Every structure is written in structure tokens, then in C-alpha cells.
Amino acid sequence: MCRYWRAAVTLQYSLLGEPLIRARDVSGGQPIKYNLPRLFVALAHDEVRDFPALRPHQRHPWHAFLVQLAAMALHRAGQDQSFASEQAWRDALLALTPEHPDGAPWCLIAPHDKPAFMQAPVPDGRTSDWKNILYTPDELDMLVTSKNHDLKAARMRQAEPDDWLMGLISLQTQEGFLGAGNYGISRMNGGFANRPALGVVPKGYWGRRWQRDVAALLNHRAEIAEHIGLRVQNGIQLLWLPAWTGDDSLAFSSLDPFYIEICRRIRLILLGGSRSIGAIAKGSKAARVEAEERKGITGDAWMPVDTAAGKALTITSKGFDYQLAAELVFGNKFQRPSAQILDVTDGTEGVVVLAQGITRGQGKTEGYHERRIPVSPKVRMLLMQKPSDLSATIAGERIDAISKIRSVLWTAMATLFDQGAVKDRFSDSAKNKANEFIRSFEQAEDARFFDELNAEIESDDPGGARLQWLLSMADRAEVVLRNAFITGPQSSEQRYRAQSAALSRLHGGLRSDKTLPTLANYYRHLTANKENAHEPV
Structure with a gap:
């Protein structure tokens, strides 16, 4: 030595x-x-x-x-x-x-x-x-x-x-x-x-x-x-x-x-x-x-x-x-x-x-x-003002929105892995699998959080920027759910029931006023406009 x-x-x-x-x-x-x-x-x-x-x-x-x-x-x-x-x-x-x-x-x-x-x-x-x-x-x-x-x-x-x-x-x-x-x-x-x-x-x-x-x-x-x-x-x-x-x-x-x-x-x-x-x-x-x-x-x-x-x-x-x-x-x-x-x-x-x-x-x-x-320049201006209540409020609302969509997605995931059973108490196996997939959704939202936040604060139409972010996040949640289909039930009957029930849970949750009223209101108006467009003249 x-x-x-x-x-x-x-x-x-x-x-x-x-x-x-x-x-x-x-x-x-x-x-x-x-x-x-x-x-x-x-x-x-x-x-x-x-x-x-x-x-x-x-x-x-x-x-x-x-x-x-x-x-x-x-x-x-x-x-x-x-x-x-x-x-x-x-x-x-x-x-x-x-x-x-x-x-x-x-x-x-x-x-x-x-x-x-x-x-x-x-x-x-x-x-x-x-x-x-x-x-x-x-x-x-x-x-x-x-x-x-x-x-x-x-x-x-x-x-x-x-x-x-x-x-x-x-x-x-x-x-x-x-x-x-x-x-x-x-x-x-x-x-x-x-x-x-x-x-x-x-x-x-x-x-x-x-x-x-x-x-x-x-x-x-x-x-x-x-x-x-x-x-x-x-x-x-x-x-x-x-x-x-x-x-x-x-x-x-x-x-x-x-x-x-x-x-x-x-x-x-x-x-x-x-x-x-x-x-x-x-x-x-x-x-x-x-x-x-x-x-x-x-x-x-x-x-x-x-x-x-x-x-x-x-x-x-x-x-x-x-x-x-x-x-x-x-x-x-x-x-x-x-x-x-x-x-x-x-x-x-x-x-x-x-x-x-x-x-x-x-x-x-x-x-x-x-x-x-x-x-961003506007965020910088807000942070130099003491306190910066606006940026803190927007950040808090966005964190809450991610949490709510995450919750809806998790329920849809657990439904998928419990073979489409319509219930609120899921098996431990279904919950564990849902937790694994939900991480990818939250990690993706984490990665883009501050860029999207800056975009809303800098926008001339912050309400429109917020809505577009919510819609894109809802789309991303559905992509994560569909990607999980390959891990869900595979027999033809169970697969159809589980996937259908999971999508129904996701869409129902996203359209509920209890989740995000802004998002629910948008979907409601979208449905009404589509129905009006098909009414006979």
C-alpha cells in the first residue's frame, strides 16, 4: 500500500x-x-x-x-x-x-x-x-x-x-x-x-x-x-x-x-x-x-x-x-x-x-x-415589485389546475387497470399501475410549467392563453391514458369495456364544473355550437 x-x-x-x-x-x-x-x-x-x-x-x-x-x-x-x-x-x-x-x-x-x-x-x-x-x-x-x-x-x-x-x-x-x-x-x-x-x-x-x-x-x-x-x-x-x-x-x-x-x-x-x-x-x-x-x-x-x-x-x-x-x-x-x-x-x-x-x-x-x-421581462417587472401578488396568484392557479387534471386522469387510469369497473374504490394493483403512469404526465407538465406561465403573463390575452393551456393539457392527459391501453386488459371484451370506461371517466371529469369551470364551460359551448350547426334550416 x-x-x-x-x-x-x-x-x-x-x-x-x-x-x-x-x-x-x-x-x-x-x-x-x-x-x-x-x-x-x-x-x-x-x-x-x-x-x-x-x-x-x-x-x-x-x-x-x-x-x-x-x-x-x-x-x-x-x-x-x-x-x-x-x-x-x-x-x-x-x-x-x-x-x-x-x-x-x-x-x-x-x-x-x-x-x-x-x-x-x-x-x-x-x-x-x-x-x-x-x-x-x-x-x-x-x-x-x-x-x-x-x-x-x-x-x-x-x-x-x-x-x-x-x-x-x-x-x-x-x-x-x-x-x-x-x-x-x-x-x-x-x-x-x-x-x-x-x-x-x-x-x-x-x-x-x-x-x-x-x-x-x-x-x-x-x-x-x-x-x-x-x-x-x-x-x-x-x-x-x-x-x-x-x-x-x-x-x-x-x-x-x-x-x-x-x-x-x-x-x-x-x-x-x-x-x-x-x-x-x-x-x-x-x-x-x-x-x-x-x-x-x-x-x-x-x-x-x-x-x-x-x-x-x-x-x-x-x-x-x-x-x-x-x-x-x-x-x-x-x-x-x-x-x-x-x-x-x-x-x-x-x-x-x-x-x-x-x-x-x-x-x-x-x-x-x-x-x-x-x-420573462414582465415577470421580472412583477418580481421587482414587492410583493408580486399577480405572478404568485397565476402560478397558484396553474398548480391547482394541474392537480385537478391529474386527479381526473388518475381516476381514469385506475378504472382502466380495474378492467373498467365503475367504482370509486380501486384495487391496490390498479392504484399502483395508475401511479406509475401518472408520473409521466406530471413530469411533462413540470418541464413546461414556467414557459407556459411566462407566456400567460406576457400575453395580451391572458384569459385566452390560459384556456389554450388547459385544452392542450387535457389533450396531453388523454394521450397518456391512451398510451396506457397497451398495459391494460387485453382480452377483447375486457379491453373494450376498460378502455371505454376509462375514456368516459376522463372526459366526464374534464367536462365537470367541479374540476375546472373554465374548461367545462368551453366544452359546453363547443357542444352547443356543434348541435346548432346540425339543426335543419
Whole structure:
């Protein structure tokens, strides 16, 4: 088995000096490598298209890290505009770690009694009892990869330094509780919760969003500090700077409003005396931050807060389905985080609300979820008015309409699978089969929900747009039912009876005033017009 090198450790892999961060530019996707200061200059000019080392579940942690770090550096320097040069950014970042002029806190590898990037100092530098050795960055990464659920672990054998960088940030800023000694972050509602994120994304690339979110943090800094109970001045900013024995926690009230946290005792190492990176880990007896009573309300710029329940949002395995997404964007249940608040500088075209998050469970993951919610010009105008009752009302009515048609379709499906029996109590087998087919209908409506919603709000004839949507949804429901015929009864007599009864249930339900009066009224007039057309002159 490969062992790690225990000789004297020197500073290596400096994010301030070495071009360790792989990216591609916006002009032709050409590869380019950045150090951190130079990356900030490129982001300020919106020159970065993407980061090859970045995996989907790491996108928000990386974005949040870049925003929080830039915002605290600018605030410390008394600036509200991005620095123009690489040297200015380097000086500003070093100013965040004045007790370490050698730049150790910005190096992936440093002596263990010193802070290294995202790695708290070990008292006396002794790690001889740190037995857990990790050989790949995906082993280091959070639960979603380390337990072989969504991605296979320990496969990144030819890893680059920025693979370790992304894995380290992912672990330290979005991991939860994973058994004794493995505590989670403060910015979520409990150890088995998650850190979802919502924010406005204007038209552009990585840098455009980075710029607007840095400005949002700076604009809301005093408000965050006052409402959340954090320090306006002299708060702890980078939580990997103070030494950590593993026995104690930092007081939440001692932190800066933009604090970047760590949750695990990790040290990156060199394997076998080479420049190949590995990691060692050791558990702790306490969380890094004493914030359990906060329930995830920490001033996180991307975290919605359930105001009535007094806790941060936690997403389920459904992710950001149309019901939750509509509530988050248009409703009043959640307090919008600062990054989700629209600004006039966001422009009017191509604006979306981006929702991201990993659903965590006890010892498992239930998927990475990401949704882009388009914001049309009129919707943008309504959202900038407080409150936006019109858009919330329309969204609520549409959710109700989908629910009602879904209910009618489900009854028709259950009728089909119960061989056309006319009853309201169905067999378990019929109900289970109906549930399977109904998912395809709801998933399709989910996918088009916000495009159709925007179309109604933007329309000069919103009533007509609503009716056309209801009619097309009714047609789609019938298509789903007919597609289920192949799974229903197959003997000739039973097939005819089951299919006929199912269609009758669907059409009767759609034409009932108890379902959707607007739809029922349309069908009633349509029938009357057809009858009048056939009356003898």
C-alpha cells in the first residue's frame, strides 16, 4: 500500500502564485490555467466559459466560494469595484491572512502546524494518529461520491491539483453529518439536511453572475450582520485559519457575515515523496461552528428561509419540482436570499433563477438537483415589485389546475387497470399501475410549467392563453391514458369495456364544473355550437 511522505513539509501548490485552476475561455473554449488572483481578473471581464475539473454537484460550492472570498477581500480594502490587476487581487487576498505573510493558508500543501487552504492547523503539527488515508479527490469529496451512490468513488487516479481543490471545497462547504466524529456545516438545517441555493443568473458567463453576486453581498453585508447576529468588524472570515483540536467549536457570533467555513479535519499530503497529492483525515468531537440552534439561518446569500418555521430550506428527493420552485420564486413562504433579489443591472433578457442542491439522507444521497427558471421581462417587472401578488396568484392557479387534471386522469387510469369497473374504490394493483403512469404526465407538465406561465403573463390575452393551456393539457392527459391501453386488459371484451370506461371517466371529469369551470364551460359551448350547426334550416 502506498504510504505518504512524513519528511519535512514545505509550502506547495500555491493558489496565489501557481496556475493550478483549469478553465476554458468564452471565445473558442481554449484551455487556460489561472492562479486565484488572475482568475478574479478574468471573471471581472467575463472571460471564463467553464471549469473542466468542476463536476455538477460542485458548481454551487465553487461559485459561492469565489463570491464570498472576493466580497470579503473587497470589503476589507474598502472597495466596491473589482480590482483591475492580478497583483492587486494577490495583495488583497494576502491581507485576509496578515499573520501568515508566507501565504500558507493559500497553499494546498503546508506544514501541518500551519493553516493550508481549507485545512485548519493541527496543534503541534502531529498527525501520526491520523490513520484515514485518501488517495483520490473523489474519495475526499462529500457523501454523494464517496459512498458510490450517484458517482463511483476512487476513480480519479490521474487527478490534477484543481481536482483536489474542487473536492476540498465541496466537502468543507456542503457536507452534512456522517456518523460520530464527522460533523456537517453550519449553513444547513441540521446534519441530515442540505445546502440548496437559489440565485439570479443574468445573461452572460461565469463572470457575469460572479460580479452581480459579489455586489449583492457587499450591498447586504450590514443587513446580514444585524439580522443574523454576526460581527460587522473583526469577525473570523476564513475558518481554516484558527487551529482546531477537534474538541472545541467556534462561536457563531464570532464570525464575519461572509465567512467561508470548513467542517472536517483534513490535511492534504504528498504520497510516496512525490508531488502526487493525497489526504489524511481525522474525526472531531465537536462541530467546527456551534450553530445547531440556528437551524441553517446563517445569512447565506443563496439560502431561502422558511419564515414561519424559522429554518433554512431543505429539499427532498423531488428536488425543485414546479410546486416548490413556484413557491420559491413567486410565493411568500420563503424569505428570498440576497442573491435571488433581482436588480436593475441584471438586464431584461435571458435572466433566469437558478436552483441547485443535493438531497441528502441518512447514509445515502437522493440525487443532485438543478433547475433554471426563466424570468420573462414582465415577470421580472412583477418580481421587482414587492410583493408580486399577480405572478404568485397565476402560478397558484396553474398548480391547482394541474392537480385537478391529474386527479381526473388518475381516476381514469385506475378504472382502466380495474378492467373498467365503475367504482370509486380501486384495487391496490390498479392504484399502483395508475401511479406509475401518472408520473409521466406530471413530469411533462413540470418541464413546461414556467414557459407556459411566462407566456400567460406576457400575453395580451391572458384569459385566452390560459384556456389554450388547459385544452392542450387535457389533450396531453388523454394521450397518456391512451398510451396506457397497451398495459391494460387485453382480452377483447375486457379491453373494450376498460378502455371505454376509462375514456368516459376522463372526459366526464374534464367536462365537470367541479374540476375546472373554465374548461367545462368551453366544452359546453363547443357542444352547443356543434348541435346548432346540425339543426335543419
